[in-house]
Amino acid sequence: MGILPIPAKLFFEDFSSDLITYEIFNSQEQTGVFQGIENSDESGRHIGFLVEDKPNIQIGNTITTQDKLNKYTVKNVEYERFAGKPELLKAYY
Numbered sequence: 001m002g003i004l005p006i007p008a009k010l011f012f013e014d015f016s017s018d019l020i021t022y023e024i025f026n027s028q029e030q031t032g033v034f035q036g037i038e039n040s041d042e043s044g045r046h047i048g049f050l051v052e053d054k055p056n057i058q059i060g061n062t063i064t065t066q067d068k069l070n071k072y073t074v075k076n077v078e079y080e081r082f083a084g085k086p087e088l089l090k091a092y093y
Contacts, residue, residue, distance in 0.1 A: 002041075002078070002080045003080065003081055003082070004080045004081065004088060007083075007087060008048075008050055008051070008082060008087035008088040009050060009052070011037075011088070012035070012037065012050060015037055018037050018038075019036070020036060020037070020038070021033060021034070021035055021065070021066045022034055022035070022047060022049075022063050022064065022065060022066070023063070023064050023065075023066060024055065024056070024057055024061055024062075024063055025061060025062040025064070026058070026060075026061050031056055031061070032055055033066075034049050034050075034053050034055045035049075035050075036048055036049045036091075039090075043076070043078065043090075043092060044075075044076075044093075045092065046078075046090040046091055046092040046093065047072065047090070047091050047093070048080075048088050048089070048090050048091075049090075050087070050088065050089075051079065051086050051087050051088060051089050052087070055089055057074060057077060057089060057091045058074065058077065059075065059076060059077060060073070060074060061074045062074070063091060072093035073093060074091045074093060076091075076092040077089065077090065077091055078090045078092070
């Protein structure tokens, strides 16, 4: 778990041009559609989602771009906090 220097929502607003709409699948069933940002850190490549959007993402889920050109399998899930509250879900692939 990490600590964000700014609220996650502000981070998403600052990088709004980098937001991509992703579809989340558990097996073959779609469980949600959320905006996220691809990034990497010391733990690897991930897609960040706002916790306030309530993404139910778990290890083993599949994340695809809406155009289906990119497909990722979730290998780990971590949360970043701001002011002690989880704000960013990071789905590592």
